[in-house]
Amino acid sequence: MNKTLITRILISIAICISSDKLMGQIIDNEQAHSSIKWRQIKTENYRLIFPNTFDSAAIKLASQLPSLRIKSSGDLRKNPRTITLILQGNHLSQNGYVQLAPRKSEFFPVPSSTADNQEWLPNLALHELRHVAQFDKLTGRIRGPFFEQLALALYALNLPAWYFEGDAVQIETIHSAGGRGRLPSWEMPIRANVLSGEKYDFNKYVLGSFKDNVPSHYSIGMFINTYLTNQHGIESHEKIMEEMRTKLLRPFNFQRAFKHASGLTPSKMFKEMMNEREGFWKTNDDVNSIHNEIKTKKSRYPSDYILPQLGNNNSLYVLKSSPQSINEIIRIDNDGHEYAVAKTGIQITPYFHIRDKQIAWDEYRKDARFGKQTYNVINILDLPTGKLRTITHKSRYYSPALHPxxxxAAVVEVDEANRSYLVLLDTENGKAIARKTVPKGMHIQQPKFNSTGDKVIVLAVAAEGTNLLEIELEGNRQRLRLAWGNQQLERPFYVGDDVFFKAHFDGIDNIYRLDQSGTTYKVTDARFGAFNASHGADSMLLFNDYRYNGYKLASQKLTTGTSDFTQQVQLYAQPTIDQINDEQTLATTDSLFQVTRYSPTANLVNFHSLSISSTNFESFDNYIPGVFWLSNDVLNTSQIKLGYEYDPNISKSIYSAEVSYRRYLPVFTARYANRGLVGNAVSSNQPGQVIMYDYRDHHATFDIAIPLSVYRQNTVYSYGVNFGTSYTKRYDMSIALRNFNETIAFPLNYQAYFNRNSMRSRMDLAPRWGQNISLTYRHLPFEKQISGQVLSVRTNFYLPGISSNHSLQLRVAAQRSSGRYEGVYDIPMVSGWGNFSSPIVTNTVLVNYRLPLFYPDWSIGSVAYIKRFQGLLFSDFQNIHESSSPKSFGIGISADFNVFRYVLPDVNVAARLAYINDASATRKIMPTFGLSYTY
Incomplete structure (x- = not known):
């Protein structure tokens, strides 16, 4: 069990390496919409696959890939092998990943409203291609069609996530004029922690925390990598991975290679780097801020109050988030009391805009069946009535700004060809009134009207960098308001004819003012960073002031500001940049690329790995040793498994073949197995004697599933139907048996389910509200010798507990069965069932109360890092129509932790004590232990 769990952990960590721009994922099994017509471009080193609407953007990227390839792999002295790059132009989640088994990389190339300091797609490609180079440098000699999963496991075993992600962020920083390592906001959480006296150890920065503000392992990884190359040269990366490459089975391979290259272990380098940064930050610390803090509710945990705006009657509205609760628009009175307004659901970029009695925001949605067909819709809330309307459907609109x-509403649209437009919507019906084009190759973001509504200011991002673009709505006259640069500009808005916006000209994020003459003035002087400004009452400026415990609210007078500001902070990676002699520009080729049709059907078969798990390490229940040859196409539409297993408990073998096809609305799965089995029977001559026998069978199954799910605000709905049948033919009996059914022909199984659950906050143990129901029916309509049926209903309800993040669960299940299905249970049984004499069970009820106990953030060396302890109270009931007394009840405790500094999976180990309330129980007290993991 321990060996297989560790294998699962190692493989899972590396199955997909995500860029973590917005969302990360580990195992990606979603599909694009079946209606997409795919195209491809083949070059010497890449195969680009993309929707037919994405031709222009794909050709542009293809011309940039030779330059990106050199930048991403040159210092590793490795030429990566050919790889498939998939541009998911219909998926709006701003992200990307690289994986093996099968070998591919997927880019989600659509830029959103999230501000950046350079173009999205080339920067994403640079980051992900670094991961390709890392794979090939370390385990590139271990290849398909048999060993890609092995290469994946060895990669994950050897290279920690903080290192390979930090390295990729460093590469995107030093080989471009942008990159996250150039942003003050990237180091801001660590700097705020250090200067505020919140000092955390290496494990906490790598593995995170429920209770404290700790940035992702990408951040700390980039800083350690930069310290490494600043001190020991850019060639350190190649030295580390070259030493590791030939010793992949050596214990502590990474730590030893890292120490050989730098003279330090990673944890000691972390301490040195933090000491160096602390000294530098303290020397340049400025605590003389001139703003006033706006009172908010005190909390023991970090909380963010972002985007402060005044609504009707000068009421203050903000978007609040915290580990204890999901994002919610709230109203705050003068005493700091908070009043709920609306939950915003999933947003690519947290945002809302208020005007008088209306609030608008955008929300991320998905197709019910195809997870890579996603949308961004516009919501309008009427404050007096509380009526919420979604005015657009299946749209690609961002950042609605209400007309004065x-x-x-002014929104940004990004079409399926990746072109940006400014669109004016009628807020009553969501119809487009006007659509303004912008220069080719330019992406715009975060629009705002001026006070008369005849001009809109937007952020502009293009190959030249970032800028502010002013659009006059009558005549569509446009002008750039700044010189092109690589500032991360955010949230521009008008005050009179002046434009206020966030930038970091002096090395720290602050609010700036741009007047009509083109002069820029620094308005705020925040210690760590000022963001999300808006015009308040009485010539006041409202904004967010970042602290170690979140984005807080602040205000100050709308002063002129100062135009005397200069860059004060040197880029941390500058010593490394000075070593590489890279102009940080992106060259393009003049090649003519041939675009051809790509056929998913013709590329369904793609064998890549041998595996020892029939479930791809998704479950270890009843694990049987075996070997399986796996095939997956690169669009996630097909899976083939050819397998052999040997069950040592019964000394029998199993041969199997399985095909799954997921391109269209239904998911089809067919499986054949030739199985060796054992059974027992009662002797007809000696009724008390049990006879063991063995046999083989041909067992074929066919299943059709329609799995659907959607998001609506803070609620997730999942629903669907399943249908299955099978055919079994038994043969090669070891003994002759009377009344033995050699054939079981086509039993039918049906399931329908509907689930409605509220989204969970980081600290929630279960949904605050949830209603889940599943109906299953099985019978034998085509059998003459045997008959039977079973009908079951399973329900699960979640309710809030007595305190934050507590959860009450009520599970009710019932079934009715007959014939062959008598004594077969499709419902969950009570705790301890099997340890007492039980009659036929027709229903069960579970009452379960879960609560967080405390959040220790304990490190046990590098072996384990414990984030949370949970408590459990439960009571089980059986056949409640006969007895209302619990059949068993008890308590439990569990711990959430990470092992060996692996970021994922999150492991939970649990212990429970159940008291069996039945006179026939062989044991009254039943201890049980469990081990589970999530991603």
């Missing part, structure tokens, strides 16, 4: 006097 009309029922109009």
């Amino acid at each position: 006097t009309k029922d109009v």
